[in-house]
Amino acid sequence: MDLQSTETNNILIITVNEARIDASAAIRFKDSMRALTDDGPPHVVLDLSKVVFIDSSGLGAIVAARKQLRAGQQLDLAGLTPDVAKVFRLTRMDAVFVIHDSPDSVSGRAAG
Amino acid sequence: MTAKVGRDTSDRRAGRHMPFGFSLTARATEAGVRDLLSECRARLEAGGVPHQYLGMVELVWAEALNNVVEHAYAEMAAGPVNIEATVAHGQVLAHIRDNGLPFPGAEPPPGHLPSSDGEVESLPEGGFGWFLIRDLCERVEYRREDGGNRLTLDIRLGTQTT
Numbered sequence: 380m381d382l383q384s385t386e387t388n389n390i391l392i393i394t395v396n397e398a399r400i401d402a403s404a405a406i407r408f409k410d411s412m413r414a415l416t417d418d419g420p421p422h423v424v425l426d427l428s429k430v431v432f433i434d435s436s437g438l439g440a441i442v443a444a445r446k447q448l449r450a451g452q453q454l455d456l457a458g459l460t461p462d463v464a465k466v467f468r469l470t471r472m473d474a475v476f477v478i479h480d481s482p483d484s485v486s487g488r489a490a491g
Numbered sequence: 492m493t494a495k496v497g498r499d500t501s502d503r504r505a506g507r508h509m510p511f512g513f514s515l516t517a518r519a520t521e522a523g524v525r526d527l528l529s530e531c532r533a534r535l536e537a538g539g540v541p542h543q544y545l546g547m548v549e550l551v552w553a554e555a556l557n558n559v560v561e562h563a564y565a566e567m568a569a570g571p572v573n574i575e576a577t578v579a580h581g582q583v584l585a586h587i588r589d590n591g592l593p594f595p596g597a598e599p600p601p602g603h604l605p606s607s608d609g610e611v612e613s614l615p616e617g618g619f620g621w622f623l624i625r626d627l628c629e630r631v632e633y634r635r636e637d638g639g640n641r642l643t644l645d646i647r648l649g650t651q652t653t
Binding site: 401402432442469472 | 547
């Protein structure tokens with residue numbers, strides 16, 4: 380899974396460089412997320428601005444990525460495109476995650 | 492057959508384009524389903540289904556097709572899965588056929604939304620698929636026929652909040 384990570388102001392921003400998180404990508408996504416977050420800072424933001432399609436397996440993988448964090452580590456989401464936002468809204472998982480408009484607004488907030 | 496000519500833009504927005512249909516078959520694997528969905532989306536787009544509905548239709552079909560891969564063919568070699576779709580007057584009607592195992596209890600799951608209350612450790616990682624199918628479809632029908640499964644998914648464009 381093509382994930383790109385950048386650490387700024389002690390926040391780890393992970394950008395998904397693929398258009399889909401679907402059934403065929405879910406396990407790879409979860410494993411790649413574990414590798415990136417294991418030794419990472421407490422605040423992790425998943426940038427989904429390049430993802431245009433997510434199915435229930437992809438949604439489950441994002442939930443799993445949150446559950447596999449260590450105690451005290453936090454996973455936020457940012458940059459949800461319309462169809463991705465809709466899946467989170469329909470399943471009410473939008474209430475489970477802190478969702479930012481874009482990864483920039485997260486680091487901006489932290490700096491301010 | 493009559494086709495309305497000179498459709499206005501409001502009809503176009505609601506997806507009331509010329510009726511069309513297609514039938515596509517793939518091997519029921521994760522990669523096969525991904526390619527099939529991509530082809531389906533291209534056909535829907537070429538047929539004039541408005542862009543804002545493509546994701547919803549793809550999601551419903553993805554959930555149903557992934558279930559075929561994960562459940563119908565779970566205990567046997569992956570066989571074929573066919574999707575036959577017709578689009579007319581704001582309705583997207585699809586029949587999905589496979590030669591795999593029937594649904595347990597001979598009917599598809601009720602699709603209750605998994606609870607996301609409580610602690611992080613107990614958050615649901617699955618069980619959303621049938622909720623999404625039933626939530627986004629106007630009608631779902633299942634028939635066991637000729638030793639295979641036929642799932643009918645009836646989606647109405649324009650009745651969903653996008």
